[in-house]
Amino acid sequence: MIKKDALFLACLGAMFFFLTACEQDRDPCLQPTSVPMRVIAKRPLTDSTFVDSLLPDPVWLRIDTALGLVYPSNTSSFSLLLSPLTDSCSYALMPDSSAASSIDTLTFYYNRNLHFLSNACGFTYFFSLQRIRTTTNNIDSVRIINSDVNLNASAPEHVQIFF
Amino acid sequence: MYRSFFSILFLFVCTVASAQVDTTKPHSISAIKPLQRQLRFGIDLSRPVMNILVNNRHSYEFIVDYNLPKDLYLVLEGGFGGSDIDYPDLKYTSTNAFIKLGVDRSMLQRMFPEDWDLLFVGARYGLGFVNRKEATFTTNDQFWGSTTGIVPGDNMTAHWAELTAGIRVELFKGLFTGYTIRGKFLINQGPFRELPPAYISGYGKGEKNTVFDFNFYLQYAIRWPSKP
Numbered sequence: 001m002i003k004k005d006a007l008f009l010a011c012l013g014a015m016f017f018f019l020t021a022c023e024q025d026r027d028p029c030l031q032p033t034s035v036p037m038r039v040i041a042k043r044p045l046t047d048s049t050f051v052d053s054l055l056p057d058p059v060w061l062r063i064d065t066a067l068g069l070v071y072p073s074n075t076s077s078f079s080l081l082l083s084p085l086t087d088s089c090s091y092a093l094m095p096d097s098s099a100a101s102s103i104d105t106l107t108f109y110y111n112r113n114l115h116f117l118s119n120a121c122g123f124t125y126f127f128s129l130q131r132i133r134t135t136t137n138n139i140d141s142v143r144i145i146n147s148d149v150n151l152n153a154s155a156p157e158h159v160q161i162f163f
Numbered sequence: 164m165y166r167s168f169f170s171i172l173f174l175f176v177c178t179v180a181s182a183q184v185d186t187t188k189p190h191s192i193s194a195i196k197p198l199q200r201q202l203r204f205g206i207d208l209s210r211p212v213m214n215i216l217v218n219n220r221h222s223y224e225f226i227v228d229y230n231l232p233k234d235l236y237l238v239l240e241g242g243f244g245g246s247d248i249d250y251p252d253l254k255y256t257s258t259n260a261f262i263k264l265g266v267d268r269s270m271l272q273r274m275f276p277e278d279w280d281l282l283f284v285g286a287r288y289g290l291g292f293v294n295r296k297e298a299t300f301t302t303n304d305q306f307w308g309s310t311t312g313i314v315p316g317d318n319m320t321a322h323w324a325e326l327t328a329g330i331r332v333e334l335f336k337g338l339f340t341g342y343t344i345r346g347k348f349l350i351n352q353g354p355f356r357e358l359p360p361a362y363i364s365g366y367g368k369g370e371k372n373t374v375f376d377f378n379f380y381l382q383y384a385i386r387w388p389s390k391p
Contacts, residue, residue: 026250033302033303034304062306067306081304081306081307082307083307084302084304084307084310085307085308085310089307114312114314116356116357116358118370119248119253119359119361119368119370122250122252122253122300122301122302122303123252123253123300123302123312124302125302125310
């Protein structure tokens with residue numbers, strides 16, 4: 001091989017080296033780290049058929065604080081966060097906050113599973129729903145459809161609430 | 164993975180295409196054999212520089228190769244290193260040592276018996292022994308509050324395969340420089356799904372199944388006459 005060609009290739013190699021050297025200390029986290037539980041409100045159309053129930057002015061309140069999740073009017077799908085601190089958490093649901101409607105309390109019981117996402121994103125918790133306890137002021141019943149609460153966005157919703 | 168594969172393929176094609184220029188020269192003589200055997204020792208100069216530029220990891224890599232008949236080189240590589248992750252939500256350290264064994268094949272015909280310049284392609288099998296220390300983590304949840312915890316330390320073994328290409332140029336008698344580009348493919352991905360080490364010396368980022376890497380070597384060769 002001719003020396004000048006070799007030196008050219010060596011320079012090319014040096015260029016690649018410096019490109020490699022420009023690596024970041026930490027890659028950016030490009031995926032969600034919050035794991036939402038998807039809840040959908042349903043109402044009966046006939047005895048055996050249910051349709052989505054649009055709640056007029058829904059608000060979900062953390063039962064132990066004043067923190068709440070306010071949703072737009074006429075919403076039937078909700079994303080709730082389960083507590084990574086304990087094996088259960090409670091929400092109060094006001095279907096129509098503008099009319100001061102009666103409130104239902106839902107308590108979700110679950111198992112927490114620590115899950116490693118990546119060095120860029122760190123750890124998060126996945127959940128395995130065990131059961132749900134609810135009052136029945138407005139709500140008729142609740143049903144767990146998919147107990148695995150994780151980052152699989154294409155999985156079916158986790159909980160159905162029947163009014 | 165496909166992007167890495169095509170990047171490597173592109174570099175291989177460029178490197179081999181560059182070699183074609185010289186092999187068309189009229190003084191290319193086939194079957195010129197070296198009159199000596201050669202054992203070459205080297206150090207990867209890029210690693211100490213990278214240790215300075217990227218401050219959360221370190222690596223030191225060495226190489227030995229020996230010329231075999233039919234333009235083959237038996238290559239043994241080794242080294243050690245580690246990483247030190249100190250993010251707000253994740254802290255741990257890892258250390259590892261590695262060894263690689265493989266062959267390089269020259270893609271150039273010798274111009275004369277003392278011509279040891281080299282353009283090559285090759286393959287490696289890599290074996291790394293990784294020790295990850297206890298990790299502390301914090302999950303950030305703005306609605307419910309953060310949690311902290313500890314993940315116990317672990318020992319892992321990494322197996323990987325490599326495709327390599329590169330050049331070596333004899334600057335002075337016995338003193339070589341050159342580079343090797345590498346595509347690396349982790350064979351046993353299972354142990355590295357749960358908190359893999361951020362960096363495995365000899366391989367690269369522990370959470371990636373395919374890694375593209377580069378080494379810049381300074382090597383010294385010792386030679387002795389070959390038996391006729």
